[in-house]
Amino acid sequence: MTQGTVSRIAIPVGDPNGIGPEIALKTVAAYAGRDDVALTLFGPANVLRDTADMLGLGEALAVASVEPSAPVLQDGFRPGEINAQAGAAAVDAATRAIEATQRGRFDAVVAAPHHETAIAQAGIVFSGYPSLVARVCGQPEDSVFLLLIGGGLRIVHVTLHESVQHALGRLSPELVADAARAGVRTLARLGIDTPRIALMGINPHAGEGGLFGTEDGAITEPAAAQLRAEGFDLTGPAGGDMLLASRAHDLYVAIFHDQGHIPIKLLSPQRASAISIGADVLLSSVGHGSAMDIAGKGVASARAMIETVAMLGHVTAPATTKGKAP
Incomplete structure (x- = not known):
């Protein structure tokens, strides 16, 4: 970020019945009074108001920029419960934030966690924020990928929320x-x-020269050859265990969901950032779920969201957070 400019971040609050509204408000409180970051919340106004009252953060909400999403939750607002109204509200808030960022109003989106079952109950086809970013930006879904950052690792995923069989069926050297x-x-x-x-x-x-399968010879090896021809400094394809053990690289490319998620969650279970990449809009969610078991209790940590705002805003994260359980 250029000195003297303000990083404008949109924050959709995720599933209203999860910890999203709580960590969003705690993040706003943590950055209160800063002149290098401007945060705008997207979510049901009644949910934000009630959550602020529960946390004692009414003052933070009063000075925050809030763009309520539609519809306002009434019967569907029950912290800890999975329901269709909350699922639809999460997608609505994220969609509005992405659209506003695409129009140039914001520099990036930092989204609170959604709940995929609640979204499915709403009848919405959804396989994670990368696919939503692609649809809103008018791009093919396989052009947007997930980059997890945490524990000193950066891992981009070629495939994500799908069966291994389905992922294998659509893998190609070009996709990798x-x-x-x-x-x-x-x-x-x-x-x-x-x-x-x-x-x-x-x-x-990586197949051990065909001993453990021929897929790498047909897919990852041609991809590696192409990337090297383009001038990239690339190691592999090789076993993920060996590559990760070396800790010698700035970017790891995982083929499947668990290849990338397990090491990040092991090293940084509550402080990872999950960035949707490949579109004009840069969106990052946090690397943890909606934590329905503690929703509405005021004990959720906002540290992952606070640090994600700092990363995308190119600013220093606050050392402490106002309110309970930073």
Whole structure:
């Protein structure tokens, strides 16, 4: 961020019945009084008001910029409960924030966690924020990928919320290369211009020369050759265990959901950032769920969201958070 400018961040509050409204308000309180970050909340006004009252953060809400989403939740607002109204509200808030960012009103979106079952109950086809960003931005869904950042690792996923069988059916050298390219472009926006890339294999040991399967020879090896021809500094394809153990790379390319999620969640279970990359709009959610078991209790930590705002806003995160359980 250029000195003297303000980073404008849109914050959709996720599932209203989860911890999203709570951590969004705690994040606003943490950045209160700062002149380098401007935060705008997207979510049902009654949910934000009631949550602010519960947390004793009415003052933070009063000075925050709020763009209520529609419809306002009434019967559907029950913290800890999974229901269709809350699922629809989460998608509505995120959609409005993405649209506003695409129009240039904001620099990035930091989204609170959604609940996929609640969204499914609302009859909405949804497989995560990357697919939503793609649809709102008018791009193919397979052009937007998930980049997880946490525990000193940055891992971009070629496939995400789908069965392994389905993922294998649509893998191609170009899809793998596109994920790596999207990761490189995003790292440049985060200040890393020439990253060292590690490409994980599809099979153990990346197939061990065909001993453990031929998929790597047909997919990841041609992708690696293409990326090297384009000038990228790339290792692999190789076994993900070996690559991660080396900790020698700036960007790791995982083929499947669990290849990338397990190491991040192990090293940074509550403080990871999940960035949807490949579209004009940069959206990051937090690397944890909606925590229905503690929703409405005022004990959720907002640290992951606070640090994600700092990362996308190119600013320093507050050392402490106002309110309970930062």
